[in-house]
Amino acid sequence: MITYAELSPQSVNIQPIDAPWLLNSRLDVLRLDKLHAIVSGNKWYKLKYYLANAIQIGANTLATFGGAYSNHIVATAYACNMAGLKSIGFIRGGEADSLTHTLVAAQGYGMQLEYITRTAYKNKEEIRSQHPQYFWVNEGGYGTDGALGASEILSLVPDMEKYTHIIAAVGTGTMLAGLIRASRPHQQVIGISSMKGNHSLENEISNLLEITPSAPFMISHDYHFGGYGSTPPELIGYITECWHNYGLPLDIIYTSKAFYGIQDMMGKGVFPPESNLLFIHSGGLQGNLSLNPGRLPFS
Numbered sequence: 653m654i655t656y657a658e659l660s661p662q663s664v665n666i667q668p669i670d671a672p673w674l675l676n677s678r679l680d681v682l683r684l685d686k687l688h689a690i691v692s693g694n695k696w697y698k699l700k701y702y703l704a705n706a707i708q709i710g711a712n713t714l715a716t717f718g719g720a721y722s723n724h725i726v727a728t729a730y731a732c733n734m735a736g737l738k739s740i741g742f743i744r745g746g747e748a749d750s751l752t753h754t755l756v757a758a759q760g761y762g763m764q765l766e767y768i769t770r771t772a773y774k775n776k777e778e779i780r781s782q783h784p785q786y787f788w789v790n791e792g793g794y795g796t797d798g799a800l801g802a803s804e805i806l807s808l809v810p811d812m813e814k815y816t817h818i819i820a821a822v823g824t825g826t827m828l829a830g831l832i833r834a835s836r837p838h839q840q841v842i843g844i845s846s847m848k849g850n851h852s853l854e855n856e857i858s859n860l861l862e863i864t865p866s867a868p869f870m871i872s873h874d875y876h877f878g879g880y881g882s883t884p885p886e887l888i889g890y891i892t893e894c895w896h897n898y899g900l901p902l903d904i905i906y907t908s909k910a911f912y913g914i915q916d917m918m919g920k921g922v923f924p925p926e927s928n929l930l931f932i933h934s935g936g937l938q939g940n941l942s943l944n945p946g947r948l949p950f951s
């Protein structure tokens with residue numbers, strides 16, 4: 653049994669949102685970001701079964717891929733540290749000009765960093781085959797074990813039955829697959845993609861579902877704000893507004909776009925009257941440190 657110091661699932665709570673645009677529907681936010689200041693949110697859940705498998709087969713090093721701001725990289729470093737595994741992160745984009753806060757944190761948790769060029773990064777299979785002794789985890793934790801771990805997120809929610817829609821941000825779709833697995837037949841799961849035109853997502857999610865979902869899931873591709881790493885002033889403005897209006901801190905890559913998407917879809921009448929929405933705040937706030945200081949009213 654591994655004990656994970658510093659994680660505080662007891663502080664994960666439900667925050668109701670009071671906003672005029674909700675009309676007569678309701679919106680609750682599952683504050684998974686409160687799990688840990690750095691390893692916040694869904695990455696922890698996605699890693700859980702990979703780590704258990706690595707330990708079970710007696711691996712001593714876990715290796716994975718990610719960018720210089722990756723929530724997955726820092727979460728992997730932390731989780732491996734706690735589990736007594738060595739970790740190696742293959743980082744896209746050559747030697748960074750300076751270490752990002754994400755990479756500093758990952759190194760602080762004992763991760764060894766290997767910088768690889770963007771070209772080499774495209775050929776991950778080759779890198780994996782050069783190091784067969786490592787226990788490999790896909791970029792972003794994509795995979796069925798990741799989805800299995802993510803399916804446990806909804807067990808944090810008291811009164812799950814009352815919700816009509818479960819909404820979350822989507823990168824690889826692993827978390828969404830977990831939410832789909834754990835949702836009830838009367839609930840619709842909606843994912844909001846933070847990438848531009850990532851239309852293979854629907855298939856990638858279906859591939860992670862070992863069973864046909866009892867209700868169809870939906871992915872919106874309309875709220876990427878220019879693409880994965882794009883942080884236009886409108887997005888920063890929206891995050892600032894949500895902080896002032898609801899005391900809700902959102903991240904620049906995932907949760908802000910998804911939350912905006914909920915508001916916009918509400919305005920477009922996508923949700924029937926008196927819907928009861930649950931939004932998963934999947935964390936990722938450490939990524940906001942990539943902004944120049946002072947651009948957001950919280951950190």
Ligand SMILES: *Cc1c(COP(=O)(O)O)cnc(C)c1O
Binds near residue numbers: 693792934936
């Ligand atoms: C990684 C991440 C996601 C996306 O999770 P996937 O399982 O890759 O779809 C969503 N929100 C946050 C905050 C994340 O860090």
